[in-house]
Structure formats: structure tokens, C-alpha cells
């Protein structure tokens with residue numbers, strides 16, 4: 001990334017009335033990085049893909065992520081948070097690692113439509129009610145991690161209502177409970193209505209074509225209609241912008257995590 005692109009982005013954010021941020025697939029935490037943790041690797045081997053113990057993995061991910069946190073993702077989110085601090089912003093994120101909730105960003109200005117590790121739900125969403133993480137299960141996994149319990153002591157948490165599996169509220173469950181994000185989504189659409197005819201700076205980071213209808217396409221439409229808007233799109237391969245956007249957009253070919261890490265204190 002060149003100095004002048006960075007300066008341009010900072011100027012655009014400074015001069016904007018509102019800042020809209022979209023975080024995509026390329027920012028998703030790489031769970032493979034957890035294999036640096038020796039105990040995690042051991043456990044993966046011990047579980048060995050056995051169906052009855054698979055549930056332990058996301059608990060471990062949540063737990064270890066809480067401890068690690070000193071990695072490039074942390075730096076990236078910290079820099080993002082600093083860059084938009086004090087602005088009227090909203091963040092839409094496709095990531096399911098919850099990093100965005102631990103970066104000093106206002107929680108009521110974040111929506112994560114793919115879910116994450118904050119809440120649990122019945123695998124078949126029988127009652128449309130979300131559950132908090134059962135403390136007993138979390139503690140048991142922690143004790144297993146610390147070798148105070150064995151794998152055979154691990155019992156999968158179940159839905160109190162129907163007895164099906166309790167799973168983290170994120171895409172991939174049998175029947176995803178959209179109740180987990182819909183209120184935030186409504187806040188987001190209300191906020192968007194307030195961007196009409198305002199100086200809006202859009203920062204789209206690492207959003208590819210996995211769920212283009214959530215961020216990528218709507219953002220393009222917003223920029224197309226709002227003549228006072230500007231979009232900065234960062235992606236390692238899909239950074240291009242349509243010609244109709246003209247000089248109101250900048251496509252930057254870069255990995256969004258590295259991009260954010262380079263923003264250090266600008």
C-alpha cells in the first residue's frame with residue numbers, strides 16, 4: 001500500500017459524516033493458527049473427528065482465542081478501532097470469530113449476520129430462543145484442556161426444550177437461528193437510511209463472493225446512488241471497482257489483515 005492511498009483514506013474518513021465498514025471472509029481468523037497451541041493439537045488428535053466429541057472444538061476455539069489475542073488479528077482490529085473512533089460508524093462483519101467484539105468498538109454499532117461464539121442455540125432452533133454458553137460445559141472443556149478431566153468425562157450440552165444438540169449460534173448449524181442478529185440488523189438498516197445524501201466513507205475489507213448479497217453488492221449500490229460517498233475496497237484478489245464509480249472509489253490489492261496492521265498510528 002502506498003503512502004498516498006493511506007493518506008487519501010484517512011482524509012476521506014476524517015471528512016466523512018458517516019463511516020460504513022464491511023468485514024469479509026479474508027478477515028476471518030485462521031483457525032489453523034491454533035495448532036501453534038500444543039495442547040490444542042493434542043486434543044484434535046485425541047478427538048480424531050469422532051462425532052460425539054466434535055462439539056468440544058468450538059469451545060476450545062473460543063477459549064484459546066481469549067488467551068492468545070496477541071496476534072496480527074488483534075493488531076488489525078485495534079487499528080481499525082482507532083481509525084474510526086469518534087466517527088458515526090456501523091460495522092457489518094461476515095466473520096464468525098468475534099474478534100470485532102473485543103476491539104473497543106461500540107457493540108451496538110456491529111452486526112454479524114453469520115453469527116459467532118457468543119451465544120448458543122438448539123441445532124434445529126426448536127423454540128427460536130438463544131442460550132448463553134452453559135458455564136458447566138465451558139468449565140469442563142477448560143478442565144479437559146488442563147488435563148484435569150478426560151475425554152470420556154465430556155458431555156455435550158443439549159437443548160433443554162427438545163434434547164437435540166446445543167450449538168454455537170453461527171452458520172453451519174442444522175437450522176441457523178437468525179434471531180441472534182436480526183435486532184442488530186434492523187438497527188443497521190435504520191442507520192443506513194440516515195446515510196442518504198450524507199458524506200459517507202465506506203471501507204470494505206476482504207469481502208469476497210461467498211455472501212455478496214450481505215455486503216459487497218449493497219455497498220456498490222450505495223456508492224452508485226450516493227454521489228457524496230467514497231468507497232475503499234481492500235482485497236487480495238477481488239479489489240476491483242466498477243467504472244461507474246469513477247473517482248469515488250479506490251481498489252487496493254492487499255490482504256486486509258496486513259493492510260490494517262500497516263495503519264499503525266497514522
Ligand SMILES: [Zn+2]
Nearest residue numbers: 122126159162
Ligand atoms: Zn431444541
